[in-house]
Amino acid sequence: MRICIVGAGIAGCHAAFDLAADHDVTVLDRVGIAAEATGYSAGLVAPTQYYPDRPAIARHANGFFADFDGSHGFEFTERDRLDVVTEAEAETVRSTADELADAGFPVDYLAADEIPDRYPRIRPDGFAGAVRYGDTGWVDPYTYATALKAAAEADGATFEVGVEVENVRLGRTDDHAARTDDHVIRTDDGRYEADAVVLAAGWRTRSLLPGDLEVPIRPYRTQCVVLEPETPLGDSTPTGRIGSEHLYFRPEHNGDLLIGGAHDTIADPRAASTDADESFTLEVAGFAPTFFEGFDDAGLLNGWAGVDTASPDTRPIIDSPVGAPDSLVVATGFNGLGVMTSPVVGPTVRQRLTGEPAPFPAETFAADRFDDVGTDFEYVSTSEV
Ligand SMILES: Cc1cc2nc3c(=O)[nH]c(=O)nc-3n(C[C@H](O)[C@H](O)[C@H](O)COP(=O)(O)OP(=O)(O)OC[C@H]3O[C@@H](n4cnc5c(N)ncnc54)[C@H](O)[C@@H]3O)c2cc1C
Structure with a gap:
């Protein structure tokens, strides 16, 4: 054909x-x-988190990244992922975590006080805990x-x-x-x-x-910012999402930190700026030192925005x-x-x-x-x- x-x-x-x-x-x-x-x-790669109701889809996607790793210069960087939750969200995510664990996925729930022992650069003050995914990571797109x-x-x-x-x-x-x-x-x-x-x-x-x-599709704009901490993040730093803040994060290979978020529908995608907004940059600059150790004097390296498609x-x-x-x-x-x-x-x-x-x-x-x-x-x- x-x-x-x-x-x-x-x-x-x-x-x-x-x-x-x-x-x-x-x-x-x-x-x-x-x-x-x-x-x-x-x-970021976390199919298990987004397809808990369709385990065969999560397994297929996870398996693909593992199998394709090393092909034609492609690299899959494996790294734990935390879905950080508030007290109000904790009960629902704990039961999803249990179901995924029963289905054989490497998923468990960590109470907030268990997180810094395992991931010393995370300070989950004010959060109940996090679902930890062990089959996640990131790729260079x-x-x-x-x-x-x-x-x-x-x-x-x-x-x-x-x-x-x-x-x-x-x-x-x-x-x-x-x-x-x-x-x-x-x-x-x-x-x-x-x-x-x-x-x-x-x-x-x-x-x-x-x-x-x-x-039924429509465009929306979303943004990322990269921060340089006082000391580089180590290899144990997880990726993650903080749903209540509408933010997600991952370390860079050199120990910097990428934080993404700000999802806004837009009327004219052709005119959308590819620069991060000052308001989003300030939001990230305000949040990072409250959640990550060693970001009180972090430097802002760069930021950008792109248009994706919603259903x-x-x-x-x-x-x-x-x-x-x-x-x-x-x-x-x-x-x-x-x-x-x-x-x-x-x-x-x-x-x-x-x-x-x-x-x-x-x-x-x-x-x-x-x-x-x-x-x-x-x-x-x-x-x-
Ligand atoms: C800031 C940001 C962060 C993101 N972070 C993540 C993440 O961490 N993990 C994740 O899984 N996803 C992430 N996404 C989403 C992900 O990037 C998109 O969902 C995905 O790239 C969409 O791929 P696509 O091929 O559908 O669209 P696109 O990558 O937009 O590709 C569409 C292509 O079609 C071409 N095209 C359009 N019209 C025509 C035409 N008339 N003729 C010829 N060519 C045409 C365009 O040039 C373009 O290359 C992020 C997106 C953004 C913007």
């Missing part, structure tokens, strides 16, 4: 990686590899995308960057005027023909859908839009978790296009799970799930 993938972010690269061995795959991107949300990502690209190219895929897709016209399936069965992908520089199209164009995916097809239930849509032929699939709506969720993209796209079963319940990503395909749904940040 000739498959054209639009977008070389992590979703498009992962689809290419899984399809290239037995299909004729071309990936088109208007800018470059990992040029948008993927390149701005903090690279750009290297991850380019490693998937290299693997896909080794299997025969072609990547063309600087090519902007303007529209997609379906073949005979829905357009009686079409002269062939091919889907036609029209770009700023010509046209491509394909038997199947995968739209992995982030928040722009919606505008590329032909005819009156729709999927109504915080999980991606990897499927043919309702009313579309099976040969048109979208992979979008990753809600700030697209790097860690990316291992599901390839198998789910394969299932949609070829019928080959995915090794997890791919209906989680079905397009028809939403009654309303509009864009005015209430945005839910993944710091709240």
Whole structure:
């Protein structure tokens, strides 16, 4: 099958990686590899935390990162993760932790006073404790995308960057005027023909859908800041999330600290600044010394912002839009978790296009799970799930 993938972010690269061995795959991107949300990502990996209700999905994603480690320059840095909770949140997360532990995941609950013994740079004053995940870590998102690209190219895929897709016209399936069965992908520089199209164009995916097809996605902006502590963080420093503060964190390889957060829906993603806002930087500067040891005189190194794509239930849509032929699939709506969720993209796209079963319940990503395909749904940040 000739498959054209639009977008070389992590979703498009992962689809290419899984399809290239037995299909004729071309990936088109208007800018470059990992040029948008993927390149701005903090690279945190914690599928077990976000898919406790779908253990097969968490296991598949965790297994992928472990297996792909060392391929084409890709490195998965394993590091514990703490989901830090308030007294009000503790009961619910403790029961989820117990269920995950019973299902064989390396997850347990630590009371606040147990945390500094294990992680000396964390001061969880005012918090009840944290769920500790032991199958988590982080990746460099750009290297991850380019490693998937290299693997896909080794299997025969072609990547063309600087090519902007303007529209997609379906073949005979829905357009009686079409002269062939091919889907036609029209770009700023010509046209491509394909038997199947995968739209992995982030928040722009919606505008590329032909005819009156729709999927419920909307753009939002989110930010990161990097701080240099008085003394570098050591190898035992975990990654983590503090949901009540809408913040997450991870150490850098050199002992600096990345803190991310600030999820805001935006009306005009094209005009969104890629700089961190002063208000977010001040929020992080105020919070860090209260939670991390050795940050009273921390330096601000840099900060940035990127635009990602939300869906109504915080999980991606990897499927043919309702009313579309099976040969048109979208992979979008990753809600700030697209790097860690990316291992599901390839198998789910394969299932949609070829019928080959995915090794997890791919209906989680079905397009028809939403009654309303509009864009005015209430945005839910993944710091709240
Ligand atoms: C600041 C920040 C921090 C994040 N931290 C994490 C994290 O720690 N862990 C995690 O798992 N996720 C994180 N994410 C989320 C993650 O980065 C995204 O969910 C993921 O990268 C989305 O990948 P994508 O391929 O769907 O989209 P993108 O990476 O945006 O890729 C879409 C691609 O499509 C191309 N494109 C668009 N329109 C066209 C067109 N018309 N023609 C051709 N090409 C087109 C674009 O150029 C782009 O390269 C973060 C995101 C941000 C912004």
